[in-house]
Amino acid sequence: MPATEPRRTELDAFHESLGATFTDFAGWRMPVRYASDLAEHAAVRSSAGLFDLSHMGEIHLRGPQAADSLDHALAGRLSAIAVGRAKYTLLLSEQGTVLDDLIVYRLAEDHFLVVANAANVAVDREALTARAVGFDVEVADESADTALLAVQGPASEAILRDLLTDAGGTIAGVAAEDLTALGYYRVLQGSYEEAELLVARTGYTGEDGFELYLPADRAESLARRLLAVGGERLVPCGLACRDTLRLEAGMPLYGHELSRDLYPVQAGLGKVVALRTKGDFVGRAGVESAPTEGLPVLVGLAAEGRRAARAGAEVRTTGGETIGAITSGALSPTLGHPIAMALIHPEHTAEGTALVVDVRGKDLPVRVVPLPFYTRH
Incomplete structure (x- = not known):
């Protein structure tokens, strides 16, 4: 074909x-x-x-119950944002893993714009439409x-x-x-x-x-x-x-730091899930019952020199134990040294921890550093 x-x-x-x-x-x-x-x-x-x-997706929700529909469909409390404001949030699976990360704008009391990642527009549209059943709201994909x-x-x-x-x-x-x-x-x-x-x-x-x-x-x-x-x-x-x-800004990319195999807390996004400020929503039970203890969590890694680790590269302890993998990596143009984000075992996430990354068969010494790597002044 x-x-x-x-x-x-x-x-x-x-x-x-x-x-x-x-x-x-x-x-x-x-x-x-x-x-x-x-x-x-x-x-x-x-x-x-x-x-x-x-290439990004734009999905509009219009109707008297648009806010209620999004509170049910998404991890954040969208009904709480004022007209003219935006909120970063997550679309979760029933199991509490991440289907997409989104920005939602409130354009009117009864009108919201959901901006979806390009690869997930169809998934997001279908999920928002299915989760809108029973609410007085219309879901319209206007991406094209x-x-x-x-x-x-x-x-x-x-x-x-x-x-x-x-x-x-x-x-x-x-x-x-x-x-x-x-x-x-x-x-x-x-x-x-x-x-x-x-x-x-x-x-x-x-x-x-x-x-x-x-x-x-x-x-x-x-x-x-x-x-x-x-x-x-x-x-x-x-x-x-x-x-x-x-x-450099430590921002997650879907398919790298976020996926349907990961829970929000693993990517440092536990606070994005409104467990305390709203009632039931799709994915809540999954998040609350998630077996997250011992699962890999996201960290920043920094190295010296010019060799950069790429996504998928193995992360090991200095003793040779495999503890995770790189999700994104590059030679930082601003900082002048290699940086990476990685999902690793939580026992090894303390700032300053010395680790090793496999870069095309050669060991690259790295250390755990705080995210983001770069903050504007």
Whole structure:
């Protein structure tokens, strides 16, 4: 059987025009880099980068019982967030393991937007639809019609403020002072070229930044305006630097630090599960009865030199006992030494513990360090 062609975002030709190199990611053809991973990474840490994240999923819940439906379906207490705010949460299996990690925005009292990882959109849609039965709510997957652009980095606010004044009236409902006042995990609603625009102060890089949701057919226009306004301050960025940025920030990636084989507490996300602040929900009984004692837990690892451990590499004690595996690893462009996240036996997670990682058949000495590896100042 011939391989299925990866899907393309609305910006595919735009990326080609900028000289992007592509990769297949979660069934999508996505730009992995334009020129240099390191240069793109550095741009986000020092100025700003522009990302196309249109492979992500956007699932809307509308109706009088939208909040109640999400309280039942998800691990967090979504009914408690105010309009204009967002919350990081988890979609759990009946057994209490992680099906996906999500960001949920409350756009109105009866309207929520659930943003899903690209590989999990179908799973999330089906789960949210099934769990909405009996509630007065409509679940609509609008992923195919929605684009997502991210502007990330310390110059991101200045660039977006310039966009508001430069866009010739095509952006409405978002004022520069509102943008500056917008807190982390907050969202503004406006319009671009007379189509709905959401401006959220969220991101996946460890830097200040914004994520812009709009109809897919407006995406290229907005991307070109952003690059024109940003000038030398804004660099197109691919998935390669997005991965090293999120790793430095200690942010989990589904399929690496999170999976349907792992409980939230193993990834340090036990507090995301609202056991104390709400009643029953799908996965609660599984979490409460989970046999988590002795299961691997997530830690940060750091090493000297230039050799980096990659996902799947074996982690051992200095005495040679296998105690876990690397989930993500890279040579940190910001810190200048190898870093990794790993799931290891809880007896060996104390800060400073000396361990060994197998890097292509050679031992790499590492030590346990706190997460995140990098925090913006």
